[in-house]
Amino acid sequence: MKLVFLSGITWDSCIGGRTVQLAKTAALLSHEVHFVTIPGLRHWKAGIKKCHNVTIHTLLPKSDKFPRTVGAYLKRKINLQDACLVVSNPLWAPVVSNLTAKKIIYDQLDYFAVHAPNGKHLEKLRMKEEFLMRSADVITTVSRRLQSYSTYPEKTILLPNGVPESFLTQPIGFPAQTVIGFHGALYEWIDYDLLHQISDTFPDCTLRLAGTVRNPDHLQALKKKSNVEIMPAFAFERLPEIVRDFTIGIVPFKNDEVSLCADPLKSYEYLALGKSVVSTVHSAADGETSRVVSKDKFCAEIAALLNSLPSPETCRKSAEQHTWEERCRMLLQIAGS
Numbered sequence: 001m002k003l004v005f006l007s008g009i010t011w012d013s014c015i016g017g018r019t020v021q022l023a024k025t026a027a028l029l030s031h032e033v034h035f036v037t038i039p040g041l042r043h044w045k046a047g048i049k050k051c052h053n054v055t056i057h058t059l060l061p062k063s064d065k066f067p068r069t070v071g072a073y074l075k076r077k078i079n080l081q082d083a084c085l086v087v088s089n090p091l092w093a094p095v096v097s098n099l100t101a102k103k104i105i106y107d108q109l110d111y112f113a114v115h116a117p118n119g120k121h122l123e124k125l126r127m128k129e130e131f132l133m134r135s136a137d138v139i140t141t142v143s144r145r146l147q148s149y150s151t152y153p154e155k156t157i158l159l160p161n162g163v164p165e166s167f168l169t170q171p172i173g174f175p176a177q178t179v180i181g182f183h184g185a186l187y188e189w190i191d192y193d194l195l196h197q198i199s200d201t202f203p204d205c206t207l208r209l210a211g212t213v214r215n216p217d218h219l220q221a222l223k224k225k226s227n228v229e230i231m232p233a234f235a236f237e238r239l240p241e242i243v244r245d246f247t248i249g250i251v252p253f254k255n256d257e258v259s260l261c262a263d264p265l266k267s268y269e270y271l272a273l274g275k276s277v278v279s280t281v282h283s284a285a286d287g288e289t290s291r292v293v294s295k296d297k298f299c300a301e302i303a304a305l306l307n308s309l310p311s312p313e314t315c316r317k318s319a320e321q322h323t324w325e326e327r328c329r330m331l332l333q334i335a336g337s
Helices: 020-029 066-075 092-096 122-135 142-147 166-167 192-202 217-225 236-243 266-271 295-307 314-320 324-334
Strands: 002-007 032-037 047-051 054-059 083-087 105-106 136-142 156-158 178-182 205-211 228-231 248-251 277-279 290-293
Touching: 002 020, 020 032, 020 054, 020 324, 032 324, 066 092, 083 092, 083 178, 083 324, 092 122, 105 122, 105 324, 136 142, 136 324, 142 156, 166 266, 166 314, 178 236, 178 266, 192 205, 192 217, 192 295, 205 217, 217 228, 236 266, 236 290, 248 295, 266 277, 266 314, 277 295, 314 324
Parallel strands: 002 032, 002 083, 032 054, 083 105, 105 136, 136 156, 178 205, 178 248, 205 228, 248 277, 277 290
Antiparallel strands: 047 054
């Protein structure tokens, strides 16, 4: 089978996102896989390369003509007639409107407003997403909440996030001090007030935050706290090393639509690396080792968990059925049906 992923992130993103993981796994299962990064405004080096048996297409910076030029490029470089397009960002809509493929899957990763953090162009984004949902043969969503919002329920399928299978065999760390850890994007969906509450409630614990930062101003006050550590962004390959030094992992998202529709990758990653989770949003791995609570009960749940930690083996057991290998097989079945 030929799969062409039209992605919203670069191949080497430190997020190690869903689209990259599904592409890698499909290639590992001996399928022909192309990964195309959406044109941005930065002047990176355009071209084609191979990595993990995936053909990666880096396109020229975005211009007014990008729907037509990118469409022509894809038709020229990839025979789309026998390909399944997996589209994961509404901004691809103008390109998709010029393409014909064997099958189109809109892989809905987030509530559409996540692509407009400043609140601009929301209506345009909504219209682009509506076009993709209407044009797609199948819509896959990461969460039940997103699935419930679909205006095309008859062709919408739940396909949650997952974790690399290799994480299940990584060494488990047992930190000497108590570390309440977070890894990932420190963006506008993070509840920074809740992070302050955690730091103040557990002064003898370390609150360690590791990842990319969109607005450094959000972290200025936290940096002044003696029990808060801010780590810079890191390559995805280093994630097991980072999480190994956590006692528990947290997902402190805001109570808004972007967060409530999410399926945080980190919930699965914490569990697979032997760490239990406290989160404000649901995942497919919810249970004794991954607890979902409201903001006002978050610190109490951390305290309860620290008082009686599930074993690392129990945490891993919770993640075993949520690997990218399992998710990719579901996607391949959808693509081939």
